[in-house]
Amino acid sequence: MNFPEPTEVTGIVLAGGRARRMQGKDKGLLLYQGRPLIEQVCERLRPQVARLCINANRHAESYRRYGYPVFADQWPDYAGPLAGFYSALQQCEGDWFCFVPCDTPSLPNDLVERLCAAARREQVPLVSVSDGQRLHGTFCLLHRSCEAALRSYYEQGEHRVQEWIRSQPHAVVDYADQPRALLNINEPQQLDI
Secondary structure (H helix, E strand, C coil): CCCCCHHHCEEEEEECCCCHHHCCCCHHHCEECCEEHHHHHHHHHHHHCCEEEEEECCCHHHHHCCCCCEECCCCCCCCCHHHHHHHHHHHCCCCEEEEEECCCCCCCCCHHHHHHHHHHHHCCCEEEEECCCCEEEEEEEEEHHHHHHHHHHHHCCCCCHHHHHHCCCCEEEECCCCHHHHCCCCCHHHHHC
16 A cells, blocks of 8 residues: 555545435535535545545535536435545545545645645554544544445444444544634534634
8 A cells, every 4th residue: 555645635525415404505605704514525525635526415516617527426315424534435535535524614725735745654544533532533534445344334234433433444643722713513503603
Protein backbone atom coordinates (compact mmCIF):
# COMPACT_ATOMS: atom_id res chain seq x y z
CA MET A 1 0.00 0.00 0.00
CA ASN A 2 1.35 3.41 -0.98
CA PHE A 3 0.68 6.09 1.61
CA PRO A 4 -0.83 9.27 0.23
CA GLU A 5 0.11 12.87 -0.15
CA PRO A 6 -2.89 15.19 0.24
CA THR A 7 -2.70 15.92 -3.49
CA GLU A 8 -3.62 12.26 -4.18
CA VAL A 9 -6.69 12.10 -1.93
CA THR A 10 -10.33 12.20 -3.06
CA GLY A 11 -12.42 14.34 -0.73
CA ILE A 12 -15.95 13.18 0.05
CA VAL A 13 -18.52 15.39 1.76
CA LEU A 14 -21.15 13.24 3.47
CA ALA A 15 -24.58 14.82 2.94
CA GLY A 16 -26.67 11.66 2.71
CA GLY A 17 -28.26 11.49 6.16
CA ARG A 18 -31.85 11.80 7.36
CA ALA A 19 -31.07 14.79 9.64
CA ARG A 20 -33.59 13.70 12.28
CA ARG A 21 -32.49 16.43 14.70
CA MET A 22 -33.15 19.00 11.96
CA GLN A 23 -36.74 17.77 11.50
CA GLY A 24 -35.62 15.82 8.42
CA LYS A 25 -34.46 18.87 6.45
CA ASP A 26 -31.51 18.23 4.13
CA LYS A 27 -28.78 19.53 6.39
CA GLY A 28 -26.18 20.35 3.78
CA LEU A 29 -28.57 22.79 2.10
CA LEU A 30 -29.51 24.66 5.30
CA LEU A 31 -28.14 28.16 5.81
CA TYR A 32 -25.54 28.86 8.48
CA GLN A 33 -24.37 32.45 8.79
CA GLY A 34 -26.15 33.21 5.53
CA ARG A 35 -24.66 30.42 3.39
CA PRO A 36 -25.50 26.73 2.80
CA LEU A 37 -23.47 24.40 5.00
CA ILE A 38 -22.38 22.32 1.98
CA GLU A 39 -20.89 25.39 0.34
CA GLN A 40 -18.80 26.23 3.41
CA VAL A 41 -17.55 22.66 3.88
CA CYS A 42 -16.64 22.24 0.19
CA GLU A 43 -14.80 25.56 0.29
CA ARG A 44 -12.63 24.35 3.18
CA LEU A 45 -12.02 20.81 1.92
CA ARG A 46 -11.45 21.45 -1.81
CA PRO A 47 -7.98 23.08 -1.48
CA GLN A 48 -6.80 20.11 0.59
CA VAL A 49 -7.55 17.29 -1.89
CA ALA A 50 -7.04 16.22 -5.52
CA ARG A 51 -10.76 16.07 -6.30
CA LEU A 52 -14.05 16.45 -4.46
CA CYS A 53 -17.35 14.53 -4.56
CA ILE A 54 -20.59 14.84 -2.60
CA ASN A 55 -22.53 11.89 -1.16
CA ALA A 56 -26.24 12.85 -1.14
CA ASN A 57 -29.41 10.77 -1.09
CA ARG A 58 -31.79 13.67 -1.72
CA HIS A 59 -31.78 16.87 -3.81
CA ALA A 60 -28.94 15.71 -6.06
CA GLU A 61 -29.58 18.56 -8.51
CA SER A 62 -29.20 21.14 -5.74
CA TYR A 63 -25.87 19.62 -4.77
CA ARG A 64 -24.67 19.33 -8.38
CA ARG A 65 -24.89 23.08 -8.82
CA TYR A 66 -21.67 23.37 -6.79
CA GLY A 67 -19.86 21.71 -9.68
CA TYR A 68 -18.80 18.45 -8.03
CA PRO A 69 -19.87 14.87 -8.84
CA VAL A 70 -22.77 13.72 -6.65
CA PHE A 71 -23.47 10.08 -5.81
CA ALA A 72 -26.06 8.31 -3.66
CA ASP A 73 -25.66 5.46 -1.21
CA GLN A 74 -25.68 1.99 -2.72
CA TRP A 75 -27.15 0.57 0.50
CA PRO A 76 -30.85 1.30 1.08
CA ASP A 77 -32.70 3.14 3.84
CA TYR A 78 -30.16 5.77 4.85
CA ALA A 79 -27.73 3.25 6.32
CA GLY A 80 -25.49 5.99 7.77
CA PRO A 81 -21.95 7.22 7.16
CA LEU A 82 -20.59 3.74 6.46
CA ALA A 83 -22.94 3.56 3.47
CA GLY A 84 -21.36 6.78 2.24
CA PHE A 85 -17.89 5.34 2.77
CA TYR A 86 -18.70 2.15 0.87
CA SER A 87 -20.52 3.94 -1.94
CA ALA A 88 -17.57 6.29 -2.46
CA LEU A 89 -15.24 3.32 -2.85
CA GLN A 90 -17.64 1.91 -5.44
CA GLN A 91 -18.30 5.09 -7.40
CA CYS A 92 -15.37 7.50 -7.08
CA GLU A 93 -11.84 7.36 -8.41
CA GLY A 94 -8.72 7.17 -6.29
CA ASP A 95 -7.15 4.90 -3.69
CA TRP A 96 -7.43 7.18 -0.65
CA PHE A 97 -10.54 9.05 0.45
CA CYS A 98 -11.02 11.76 3.06
CA PHE A 99 -14.57 11.85 4.43
CA VAL A 100 -16.08 14.81 6.26
CA PRO A 101 -19.66 15.56 7.36
CA CYS A 102 -21.58 18.31 5.57
CA ASP A 103 -22.42 20.13 8.82
CA THR A 104 -18.92 21.19 9.92
CA PRO A 105 -18.36 24.75 8.67
CA SER A 106 -15.16 25.16 10.75
CA LEU A 107 -13.51 22.12 9.16
CA PRO A 108 -9.74 22.20 9.90
CA ASN A 109 -7.60 23.58 7.08
CA ASP A 110 -4.89 21.03 7.90
CA LEU A 111 -7.18 18.00 8.17
CA VAL A 112 -6.03 16.04 5.11
CA GLU A 113 -2.37 16.83 5.74
CA ARG A 114 -2.58 15.56 9.33
CA LEU A 115 -4.56 12.45 8.38
CA CYS A 116 -2.07 11.54 5.64
CA ALA A 117 0.87 12.07 7.99
CA ALA A 118 -0.72 9.76 10.57
CA ALA A 119 -1.41 7.05 7.94
CA ARG A 120 2.25 7.12 6.87
CA ARG A 121 3.59 7.24 10.42
CA GLU A 122 1.36 4.42 11.74
CA GLN A 123 1.28 2.44 8.45
CA VAL A 124 -2.50 1.99 8.63
CA PRO A 125 -5.28 2.15 5.99
CA LEU A 126 -7.67 4.14 8.19
CA VAL A 127 -7.23 7.32 10.24
CA SER A 128 -9.92 9.21 12.15
CA VAL A 129 -9.97 12.19 14.51
CA SER A 130 -10.71 12.83 18.17
CA ASP A 131 -11.56 15.97 20.10
CA GLY A 132 -9.51 14.61 22.98
CA GLN A 133 -12.53 12.90 24.53
CA ARG A 134 -14.32 11.01 21.78
CA LEU A 135 -13.78 9.70 18.29
CA HIS A 136 -15.40 11.65 15.45
CA GLY A 137 -15.66 8.81 12.96
CA THR A 138 -17.21 10.76 10.10
CA PHE A 139 -13.90 12.62 9.73
CA CYS A 140 -11.57 9.98 8.34
CA LEU A 141 -9.00 9.00 5.77
CA LEU A 142 -9.71 5.59 4.26
CA HIS A 143 -7.84 3.38 1.81
CA ARG A 144 -9.70 1.43 -0.88
CA SER A 145 -8.50 -1.84 0.71
CA CYS A 146 -11.09 -1.33 3.49
CA GLU A 147 -13.95 -2.06 1.09
CA ALA A 148 -14.37 -5.76 2.00
CA ALA A 149 -14.35 -5.00 5.73
CA LEU A 150 -17.04 -2.35 5.24
CA ARG A 151 -19.23 -4.70 3.23
CA SER A 152 -18.81 -7.51 5.76
CA TYR A 153 -19.71 -5.24 8.69
CA TYR A 154 -22.83 -4.00 6.89
CA GLU A 155 -23.88 -7.54 5.95
CA GLN A 156 -23.76 -8.41 9.66
CA GLY A 157 -26.45 -5.76 10.17
CA GLU A 158 -24.10 -3.21 11.74
CA HIS A 159 -24.04 0.51 11.00
CA ARG A 160 -22.04 2.16 13.81
CA VAL A 161 -19.13 4.07 12.35
CA GLN A 162 -17.07 4.43 15.55
CA GLU A 163 -17.38 0.73 16.34
CA TRP A 164 -16.32 -0.22 12.81
CA ILE A 165 -13.28 2.07 12.96
CA ARG A 166 -12.21 0.61 16.31
CA SER A 167 -12.47 -2.90 14.80
CA GLN A 168 -9.95 -2.01 12.07
CA PRO A 169 -6.22 -1.21 12.12
CA HIS A 170 -6.39 2.56 12.53
CA ALA A 171 -4.77 5.68 13.92
CA VAL A 172 -6.34 8.76 15.53
CA VAL A 173 -5.39 12.41 15.05
CA ASP A 174 -6.06 14.50 18.15
CA TYR A 175 -7.77 17.87 17.64
CA ALA A 176 -8.20 18.59 21.37
CA ASP A 177 -6.41 21.90 20.82
CA GLN A 178 -9.01 22.98 18.21
CA PRO A 179 -12.42 21.88 19.59
CA ARG A 180 -14.41 24.23 17.32
CA ALA A 181 -12.81 22.65 14.25
CA LEU A 182 -14.99 19.55 14.70
CA LEU A 183 -18.18 21.41 15.63
CA ASN A 184 -21.28 19.87 14.04
CA ILE A 185 -24.39 21.93 13.35
CA ASN A 186 -26.96 19.41 14.59
CA GLU A 187 -29.81 21.45 16.10
CA PRO A 188 -32.04 24.06 14.46
CA GLN A 189 -31.11 26.70 17.06
CA GLN A 190 -27.46 26.47 15.99
CA LEU A 191 -28.44 27.86 12.60
CA ASP A 192 -29.14 31.22 14.23
CA ILE A 193 -25.51 31.71 15.29
